[in-house]
Amino acid sequence: MSNQPSAQNTTLVLFHNDLRVADNATLSKAVSLSSNGQLLLVYAPSLTDDLYKKDNRQAYCYDMMGHARQRFLSESLTALDASLMQLGNRLLYLQDNLATSDTFTQLNELIQQQHVTDICVSQTADYDQNQVYKRLQAQNPQVCWHVQATAxxxxxxxxxxxxxxxxxxxxxxxxxxxxxxxxxxxxICPTLKSLPPMPETLQNSREYFFAVPTFDEPIFDELPRQLPDFKGxxxxxxxxxxxxxxxxxxxxxxxxxxxxxxxxxxxxxxxxxxxxxxxxxxxxxxxxxxxxxxxxxxxxxxxxxxxxxxxxxxxxxxxxQQKLFWFKGIAQHSPSTQFNQKRLVQWKNCTTPYPIVNACMHQLKNTGYMSNRGRQLVASCFIHELGLDWRYGATYFEQHLIDYDVASNWGNWQYLAGVGADPRGCRQFNLNKQAQQYDPNGGFIRKWQGEV
The missing domain is CATH 1.25.40.80 (Serine Threonine Protein Phosphatase 5, Tetratricopeptide repeat)
Structure with a gap:
């Protein structure tokens, strides 16, 4: 559903996993809708937090995004804001500590206060994010929604x-x-040369303007920190x-x-x-x-x-959809693994009996990155050697990976747990053999302190 642009149009772009200006169909659509109107460009990072508390993910959700992932996101948003400012607008950033209300409430208030007529979002496979969009639509039936493919x-x-x-x-x-x-x-979408302005009532107000979030620097026991080439x-x-x-x-x-x-x-x-x-x-x-x-x-x-x-x-x-987070995934039977707090802590703290796994986990915790081969090894260990509920492993990756993607992360964990898109069932790796093949001289294990 869409409507023709007019002088009264106020269009809102709700950024999610589309933090760019080039080849962004959502942003291009918003510009066409607001060519004679006003444009709100919004990022709201914690819209799905309350959903975690209401569904069956509550038991294994995390409290705080990992340091490296948080830094990469902050760098990405800083760059986006700079690009938008060059085009004549800027990023509005909603966060819980701005006011007594949560970000979802703030977003609804912004829609109503600014008389938003159109909302533009990018198509997403993120089930929780789509639930947020449905709630927003239900609470704002007067607004026209426009969904574009960008990912x-x-x-x-x-x-x-x-x-x-x-x-x-x-x-x-x-x-x-x-x-x-x-x-x-x-x-690809034509390069944008300018953006319509934000509403005058917000131009001189710094309440919602994006500012780089601050967070405590972690202490890493002399291990390397975020890979220097990963800049958001x-x-x-x-x-x-x-x-x-x-x-x-x-x-x-x-x-x-x-x-x-x-x-x-x-x-x-x-x-x-x-x-x-x-x-x-x-x-x-x-x-x-x-x-x-x-x-x-x-x-x-x-x-x-x-x-x-x-x-x-x-x-x-x-x-x-939500089956991406189910214990039995898309399979007919649940796996035989279970929750075990002691083994889960060993895996997270890099103190398992498997040096190659510990090294990979140190690398993840300190840099937010792990190779594809490493991810398969630590997931295989988590599921088969430690016998743990795969969802807790997927959630830990979600917390720390700078390249976290809901579909690839949860789909791959299901794949390795034997409850997803693998006709051969569970995949188990021989960890000693894998270490000999991919770290024959033990340099990776020494660098990332895999020996307990």
Whole structure:
């Protein structure tokens, strides 16, 4: 449902995982709606907090976002605010400690006070976020809603139904849509040159203006801190994208992607893709250009392969909704694992009997990052060696990963727990064998103090 722009229009953009200006269909739609009106650009970080307390996730939700993830988000929002200011507007930031009311109440008050006529949001597979949108719509029936696709290769599920496995999904997509080999680049939104102004009543009020959140610096027992190359924000994401494809790394990606610690051995796009600082369409266009200009081989194909995994889990989360968080996932039977506080604490505190797992967990806690291979090893240990309820592991990753994405994170944990999109059931790794293969000299374990 939409309406024509008029002088009375006040359009609100509610940012979520679309923290960029370039190739942002949601922002472009809002500009078209408010060309003769006013534009509110809002970020509200804790809208879903009360939902955690009402559903069955209460038992395993976390109290505070991990330091590294919080810093990366803060950097991303700072960059977004700077970009919006250059275009003539700025970011409004709602947080609980601004007033006695929570952010959801504040957002409703802002909608009513500013007589918002249209709300623009990006399509999301985040079940909790979609519940917030439904509540907002119910409380503001006079407002027209506009939903745009900004996070996926396809605006909607490109198949009649979602296959039960990634392999079937990949084969159908590659058969029906030749995105990697297509002659023309994927069309992206035109670059915005300016933005309509925010309402005059807010221009001189600093109550809602974005300010970099402050938080205590943790003490890390002489371990490395956040990886220096992970800096949040659209400009940093674009800079990294170009630096990566200006190197030889894409041509050898398939042989290096399982490395545990080296910056150049995997693409590292995930962090900027996760909060929308980087467009997946821009990434794919850059990959296609590399294949045209430099080389197309198994490694460059594997980057496309990983982008398809991301796409699959998005539609998986959209299809299964709250089942993404159920103990039995989408399976017919619950797994045999259970909650055990002592073992959970061992895993979190990096004091399990498995040095490779402890090292990976130290890396996560201190930097907010863990390699794909490391994530599989610590999840396998969590589920099989420690016999723990997989949802607690998924939640810990949610708390700390700077590249946390609800679909990829929870979908992958279900996959490894045998309650998701894997026709072969549970996947268990031989941890000693994996350590010998991927850390033969023990350098990673020593660096991240994996020996208890």
């Amino acid at each position: 996926t290769l396809f605006d909607k599920l490109p198949l009649d139904d979602l296959p039960k496995s990634f392999t079937a999904f990949r084969k159908k997509i590659e058969s029906n849509y030749d995105l990697l080999q297509a002659k023309e680049d994927i069309v 924000g659209e400009p940093n994401g674009v800079e990294h994208l170009e630096a990566y494809f200006d190197s030889d790394a894409p041509s050898i990606y398939k042989t290096t992607r399982n490395a545990l610690d080296d910056w150049t051995h995997s693409t590292k796009f995930s962090a900027w893709l996760a909060n929308g600082s980087l467009s997946v369409n821009v990434v794919l266009n850059r990959l296609r250009r590399y294949e045209r200009d430099i080389v197309a081989n198994d490694s460059t194909y594997w980057i496309w392969f990983e982008l398809l995994w991301r796409e699959y889990f998005y539609w998986y989360a959209a299809a299964h």
